[in-house]
Amino acid sequence: MTVVPEKAVVPEKQVVRPYGDTTGDGMVQVSFTLPLPHDKRAEGAAIQLAGKMGIDPAMLVHARPMGDGFTFFVVYGRVNHLVDTAAVRVVERDFPLLLAKEVNAVVKRQLRRKLSVVGACIGTDAHTVGIDAILNVKGIAGEKGLEYYRELRVSNLGAQVSVPDLVAAARAERADAVLVSQVVTQRDAHLHNTREMSAAFREAWPAGKRPLLIVGGPRFDEAMTAELGVDRIFGRGTTPDEVASYLVHALITSRKATTV
CATH class of the missing domain: 3.30.30.60 (D-lysine 5,6-aminomutase beta subunit KamE, N-terminal domain)
Structure with a gap:
């Protein structure tokens, strides 16, 4: 032996x-x-x-x-x-990564309607590469964007969208989630725009009723969610399946768990 x-x-x-x-x-x-x-x-x-x-x-x-x-x-x-x-602090992914078919199945079975997503670049930001990579069917690096998910209804407003217009679009689309991409960071424009957006949504919706607020961009600190008044921050390298999985986790899975 x-x-x-x-x-x-x-x-x-x-x-x-x-x-x-x-x-x-x-x-x-x-x-x-x-x-x-x-x-x-x-x-x-x-x-x-x-x-x-x-x-x-x-x-x-x-x-x-x-x-x-x-x-x-x-x-x-x-x-x-x-x-x-040992002193490094990072935001770990706290939800499972799902395939597109798994996302569709959960939304169809538990939400019983299409999940509405509104996306935009706000303020003077004209860089749509990030928001298009997440939302458009073509996606990024061979991974299809949220428009590919048949149980998601996606509205991509494009670039240089004002905060009032974003709020109005979210109301019109009955958005479950609002995705904002910010690439321009001179003089902390991405932070100022995000704070303005979160304040506007808190004012426009009663507590517990507003859409999920998600921002992304290469210069965001993922630990600043509470400070910026949003629900989630995604940094560089984020893929559409990560965003879709988070939407299912935040809007369906975790909410169902809290009501059981």
Whole structure:
């Protein structure tokens, strides 16, 4: 009889350093733009900034002018900072990931009508790539959007939709959920727009009756749901099946569980 030794359990590292050339060498690469024309003084300013960021020694590996009076830099060097992964807090997915046919089956069996979804880019945001990836049939990376789900009724309002128009559309469509995509983040426009939207929906609907409010975009912090007054935030890399699964979880599964 051959005894196969058990594999040793290697504990996951909790404290780590950046990796560049060799393990744990602390090497990092950062890029930034300074409002200076490209010359030796600008390069010196970039090294000074890198030093104040804790990069020592800092090596300037790339510098190119970015129009009149601006220069783009890439700096490489060592930092002494450690990262404690035990202190990292993230929003974990707390619902099962369902296939399209499973979403359709739950909606048809338990809601007994089509689930109404209204989506838009609000404010001056004209970047519809994100909302289209989630809503349009073509979807993203081979995964079809919510329009593909036969038990979902989707209304995509497109870009630069005002908050009052979004509220009106949600009323007209009897929306169960409102999806808003925000890509433009200059001067925290995405945060201001989201707060304006959530305030408008709280004013327009009585407590417990408003549609589910969901926002998404590459610069959102998923832990800011309560602060922004929304029900869920999705970050970059979100796929249509994640959103559809969340809708079923929030609007049907969890609500049914609380009434049992």
